[in-house]
Amino acid sequence: MINFDVIVIGAGASGIMCAGQAALNGMQVLLLEKMRMPACKLRITGKGRCNITNIAEKAVFMQHIGPDNRFLHNAFGTFFSQELVEFFESIGVKTKREQGGRVFPQSNRAIELTEALVKWVRKTGVSLQCKTAVKDILIENEQAVGVITQDGRKIFAKSIVIATGGKSYPATGSTGDGYNFASKIGHTIALLHPLLVPLRSDENFIKSLSGLHLKNIAVNVFVENIKKHEAFGELEFNDFGIEGPIVLSLSRKCLHDIVAKKKMVFVLDFKPGLSELQLDNRLKRDIDTVGKTALYDLLRGLMMHQLIKVFVQRLGISQDKKCGQLTSAEREKILKLLKNFSISITGHGNYDRAIITGGGVSTKEIHPKTMESKLVQNLYFIGEVLDLDADTGGYNLQIAFSTGYLAGISLKK
Ligand SMILES: Cc1cc2nc3c(=O)[nH]c(=O)nc-3n(C[C@H](O)[C@H](O)[C@H](O)COP(=O)(O)OP(=O)(O)OC[C@H]3O[C@@H](n4cnc5c(N)ncnc54)[C@H](O)[C@@H]3O)c2cc1C
Numbered sequence: 001m002i003n004f005d006v007i008v009i010g011a012g013a014s015g016i017m018c019a020g021q022a023a024l025n026g027m028q029v030l031l032l033e034k035m036r037m038p039a040c041k042l043r044i045t046g047k048g049r050c051n052i053t054n055i056a057e058k059a060v061f062m063q064h065i066g067p068d069n070r071f072l073h074n075a076f077g078t079f080f081s082q083e084l085v086e087f088f089e090s091i092g093v094k095t096k097r098e099q100g101g102r103v104f105p106q107s108n109r110a111i112e113l114t115e116a117l118v119k120w121v122r123k124t125g126v127s128l129q130c131k132t133a134v135k136d137i138l139i140e141n142e143q144a145v146g147v148i149t150q151d152g153r154k155i156f157a158k159s160i161v162i163a164t165g166g167k168s169y170p171a172t173g174s175t176g177d178g179y180n181f182a183s184k185i186g187h188t189i190a191l192l193h194p195l196l197v198p199l200r201s202d203e204n205f206i207k208s209l210s211g212l213h214l215k216n217i218a219v220n221v222f223v224e225n226i227k228k229h230e231a232f233g234e235l236e237f238n239d240f241g242i243e244g245p246i247v248l249s250l251s252r253k254c255l256h257d258i259v260a261k262k263k264m265v266f267v268l269d270f271k272p273g274l275s276e277l278q279l280d281n282r283l284k285r286d287i288d289t290v291g292k293t294a295l296y297d298l299l300r301g302l303m304m305h306q307l308i309k310v311f312v313q314r315l316g317i318s319q320d321k322k323c324g325q326l327t328s329a330e331r332e333k334i335l336k337l338l339k340n341f342s343i344s345i346t347g348h349g350n351y352d353r354a355i356i357t358g359g360g361v362s363t364k365e366i367h368p369k370t371m372e373s374k375l376v377q378n379l380y381f382i383g384e385v386l387d388l389d390a391d392t393g394g395y396n397l398q399i400a401f402s403t404g405y406l407a408g409i410s411l412k413k
Pocket of ligand 1: 009010011012013014015032033034035038039040041042044045046047050051052053132133134135163164165166168169172173174175176177178354355356382383384385393394395396397398400
């Protein structure tokens with residue numbers, strides 16, 4: 001007995017978009033969510049502000065996505081950043097653009113955006129059931145025909161969409177169930193790993209810098225003493241290492257080498273806007289001006305207070321030394337450390353702190369024009385459960401919304 005046209009498992013970004021589009025196409029849609037309320041993860045995205053998408057042009061956008069961004073050609077061709085922004089505006093969420101092409105709700109409130117999205121999906125006629133976890137997918141003659149819920153109910157539908165997300169931030173409901181459903185059916189799951197994560201460091205000063213937030217710094221990453229990556233932006237210290245936008249993005253590039261236990265050093269340039277010569281001239285000028293005061297006072301003009309103690313420890317010069325007594329070799333030492341403050345990296349955060357999950361259902365086994373499984377008819381995969389990942393900057397949510405939209409309009413009646 002068929003109860004619905006479609007069952008969408010997971011009311012996150014991709015599942016809600018898919019369910020709503022299918023309902024607008026005249027389908028009877030059941031959207032099942034295991035948590036008490038829908039879209040728990042969306043509510044905390046972008047540090048509570050939700051970086052919805054990025055307005056970078058498609059070719060540039062694609063460079064931020066791996067491992068197989070060509071898979072998204074159809075999804076982005078159908079519903080890309082401009083369409084997503086227009087969609088949100090149409091449901092009453094005004095947006096704004098920020099540095100780096102990132103798009104946020106004008107209110108800076110992910111919760112407001114989430115509530116508008118949930119209101120919209122209900123209005124399309126979707127039947128949304130929370131506190132309903134799906135335990136298994138029902139398959140007959142290599143076709144998906146329904147689901148079994150945790151409490152043992154069988155619900156039948158013509159199509160099933162798996163939108164269960166990844167494994168990161170499991171407290172939001174994304175605990176990797178979709179990978180289990182997929183592998184049971186015979187899908188290949190590319191190796192799962194936490195991605196866009198804070199990085200660990202054993203440096204003894206890390207704890208004392210916890211909470212320090214640095215803006216406009218440059219980072220060069222050395223692996224086995226060879227420069228491999230660079231980035232510019234914001235970095236934060238936490239109690240076990242470093243995080244913040246540039247660290248999260250670099251973590252995506254560095255993870256392989258970290259797991260392989262290669263020697264990795266992040267070299268911070270606190271004054272990237274100044275060449276060594278310019279910085280040296282500034283130091284000379286400052287030292288002339290504050291000659292009678294201590295090194296500590298000189299450093300106060302160059303860095304945040306919290307950093308000074310660690311900085312002078314590394315310099316090996318007393319913070320009480322009078323600036324006028326600094327030798328040119330000591331000035332050179334200050335200069336070098338301002339431009340090359342090294343932090344050795346020894347590991348990475350786990351799923352609890354990862355923004356996304358790397359790996360997932362192989363895109364080779366999914367039709368890119370519809371998101372339907374190539375192995376099981378009437379079964380669809382969308383969002384983070386797929387083997388797709390991207391940098392921070394709004395790219396991951398766009399993947400979720402675009403794949404959700406494409407599946408929603410492609411479902412067979
Ligand atoms: C802290 C944080 C901040 C982020 N900020 C941003 C950002 O600003 N911009 C950006 O682009 N990306 C951001 N991301 C990433 C982005 O949130 C995800 O990539 C995106 O939410 C994935 O959408 P999804 O629909 O695939 O999965 P999810 O949003 O994870 O939704 C999956 C849903 O399925 C439900 N579910 C799982 N299993 C079952 C089951 N068995 N039965 C029923 N329901 C089930 C879950 O409860 C969940 O509600 C952030 C992630 C985190 C953790």
